[in-house]
Amino acid sequence: MGETPALFTGRRWFFPSALLHQLDPDAARAGRRPRRTARDWVVDFFCFVLAVVVGATAVEALATNPHVPPGLAAADQVFGALACAAVWLRRRWPLGLAVAMTPVTFVSDTAGGAGLIALFTLAVHRPFRYVAWVGGINTAFVPLYYWLRPEADVPYPVAVLFAALLTVAIVGWGMFVRAKRQLMVSLRDRARRAETEARLRAEQAQRLAREAIAREMHDVLAHRLTLLSVHAGALEFRPDAPPAETARAAGVIRESAHEALQDLREIIGVLRAGEPDDSGRPQPTLAALDTLVAESREAGMKVSLDHRVEHPAAAPSSVGRTAYRIAQEGLTNARKHAPGTEVTVTVTGAPGTGLTVRVHNPPPEGEVPPVPGSGQGLIGLTERATLAGGRLAHGHIPGGGFEVRAWLPWA
Template structure:
């Protein structure tokens, strides 16, 4: 597989072989061009064509009794040098074609080299260069046959054949150029599509990783916070009553078990070939809020729930899951940053009006121990609400407390 090209916005470079074929100067900017075996074969074939046509021209010159012997020898020497110059056609196509116009005019033996040079110019350069050179060659052919008339072919027929041959060479050369440009364009598009596909795959993987990271944070942070809070309570109060110690240990055990179950669920999603959930555990919905609040109460958090949703079972699964995660993260943050404060959870909404979730707590009643946190939870909640088509606002309530308010669409 070829190496992908640079990203969009940077200059695209054509493959070296095709770039050198369309633009010989491209390959000579940093050194002499390196010809492939195909290039050598094409150059040798065109050289043989130039020599063959030149020999026919030399034979016609020999048969003409009006041409002195010295001019015949000079004509043949000029034709030989012109055929040798064909090997320079890739490096200087314009200069060679322009030089061959007067050379072919004075030498019959250089006619083949002139045809090859014109064809090369049509292949490697735009039409504006070809038009001037081909026009000059066609005009000089009329003068050539006027000065050296053919005894077997009428003047007008000879001129018409020369012009037709020139037009055919130009057309053939332009066809080859267009075909090569099409190949370059198709290859460039293929390489660009390959790069864009790789970028899309990378972006999809990044979005999937972000979604997995957000899900892991929302799911595990709640369980691990319970573990941290109750383990810290046992550490601070080793002389607590036996019943309270047993209750805290039970909460720790239950939270650890649920954390492991949630972790297995996420790993099952990662391992699923179709991106589904192999664990078989249902995702939380709006109806699971009562269980979440009860769990928080059992863990020692004071929580009140005001659920005014007209029909909980009618709420879309994605909206209910997003609302559940918002409440879960808010309860986790309240437990960490406002221990002992009563958390008020209010949920209201109906189809067509949207779902509104409000979670707030007053200032904590006592000192708050330092709990490490990065604020990624609230950032993740904001992103989750935006992905669901809603919005989320959070901040102090003005009385020392904190409030989170989210609105989610419910069509």
């Protein structure tokens, strides 16, 4: 259903039905005839009274005009009464009423008020081409009308000029009212489009925020939970392990669980607040790669880090954070899909040439049990690198290994 603006909702009686009909797209599409509002009834009654008053004034002028015989004066009053009654039909048939009034006003003085009201209604409700034809014909009949029925106390040129100016004024007034209503409809449409665009922008922003949070959750929690899985599996399959090794594995599990809970708490806090929380832990950058590799080594992985970056502290935070997430996801995937292999992480670059991150591992030895995964990690890394202005490629390398290579701009 179409929504009428709040400006028109509380005071619908104050606005014309035609305007409310234009503001209701459902009614316009369905072709329903607009119902008269209280304002319409008041205006129509005023127009009827005005037509009657003008007709009554013309009756007195007919009685004192020696050029009008009594029989013609009686017929004039009959046509005038019918014309005044027809004013109530002006909203339903504005064009038909204006066309019918053209010959009636030519033969009846008392129908003059009703004719002007019909012409005004036509100018309000119909395009200018109809108004131009009907108004032009009425104006063309004015000299002939006063030549056949001259006024008793008004000169012929003055009467013709006055009637022509009155017709033009009525048409101009009606066109002004029509333009004002069209302006209101246009403003309403603009407001509706602005509201729709604002809602779409808000929905898009929310969707992008959810996607960013989902990527961050995957990047952060996947690494922690993989450590939990590896050490829990080691404790399950080696119940006779030395107490020191068991304690180390339990410590890694406890620390990874604590870190995962803290990361999850921060992400949930962002969801509740609706905006990033600057009071949380700082995001990891290039300087945290050593810590990431150390955690992986503690989990039993064989990791080799080749860190050849000139001035790593000068790297933009967004570039460093993206490089860290790429290395983290590469280590997580290698731990899941190629356990026991030696993973090499290579980070090179300098200002002006960009930053290159490469994570590769040889094929695993023996059969690797299937590990559940959605495959969204590499897709999220590709999107993250693209948003940073870089590129990322991944796939198998000659010999059966797997490689993730990314290039990030560093101005």
